[in-house]
Amino acid sequence: MDLFLDTADIEQIKQGFDIGILKGVTTNPSILLKAGKSRSDTIKAILENSNGLLFVQTVSDKYRDIMIEANELLSFDSKRIGIKIPVTPDGIKAIQELKKSSVKTLATAVFSTSQAIISAIAGADYIAPYINRMEQNGIDAIEVIEEIRNIYEMNCFETKILAASFRNVEQVIRTIKAGAHSVTISYELFCDMFNNYLTDKSIKKFAEDWVALNEKIKIKQ
Numbered sequence: 675m676d677l678f679l680d681t682a683d684i685e686q687i688k689q690g691f692d693i694g695i696l697k698g699v700t701t702n703p704s705i706l707l708k709a710g711k712s713r714s715d716t717i718k719a720i721l722e723n724s725n726g727l728l729f730v731q732t733v734s735d736k737y738r739d740i741m742i743e744a745n746e747l748l749s750f751d752s753k754r755i756g757i758k759i760p761v762t763p764d765g766i767k768a769i770q771e772l773k774k775s776s777v778k779t780l781a782t783a784v785f786s787t788s789q790a791i792i793s794a795i796a797g798a799d800y801i802a803p804y805i806n807r808m809e810q811n812g813i814d815a816i817e818v819i820e821e822i823r824n825i826y827e828m829n830c831f832e833t834k835i836l837a838a839s840f841r842n843v844e845q846v847i848r849t850i851k852a853g854a855h856s857v858t859i860s861y862e863l864f865c866d867m868f869n870n871y872l873t874d875k876s877i878k879k880f881a882e883d884w885v886a887l888n889e890k891i892k893i894k895q
């Protein structure tokens with residue numbers, strides 16, 4: 675299972691990658707807008723401050739323009755940049771073409787099983803179904819993930835489900851339980867995955883008992 679951070683905030687990326695378990699970073703134009711710098715500057719900064727894959731989304735509509743944009747993005751670091759492309763007919767054509775040169779691709783804005791099937795046939799390395807956005811629109815996201823995973827297994831597709839768009843840890847767990855291979859989450863959710871008040875309470879008690887043990891030994895000596 676791969677865990678990605680869905681952010682372009684450099685401080686968050688530094689903190690997250692310092693722990694060492696992240697596979698990479700995913701971005702989209704809305705995430706870049708939050709970061710507030712040019713796409714090029716943000717890409718350079720992310721590459722410098724992380725050590726995994728970086729998926730950058732194309733914004734062109736037409737196949738030829740998507741290919742030009744993809745090649746520009748790859749020029750930053752062809753080994754670490756992956757191309758994230760929305761699942762339109764032109765996008766699917768670009769995914770298939772990029773696959774021929776072993777470029778890592780992520781078919782994004784996936785809201786249905788049929789889009790997941792098309793992306794897998796095109797040879798996408800990953801698909802990004804948007805869990806929270808599905809649930810906000812009355813789609814049973816968990817059923818969609820289960821269905822995609824079953825179809826991928828039955829057809830021996832190598833495409834991985836990299837689920838995206840989460841608001842809470844519970845959504846992340848339900849999605850993984852339903853069959854997502856991987857997830858991309860915000861830094862806040864990444865931190866939430868560690869947090870548990872009982873862990874804090876236990877650590878506090880261990881620290882107190884450690885002090886008490888040392889006191890006890892001192893008294894005996």
Ligand code: E4P
Pocket residue numbers: 680700701702704782802804806807838839840858
């Ligand atoms: C990542 O691939 C998606 O672009 C992103 O997770 C969408 O998430 P949102 O619904 O929180 O904007």
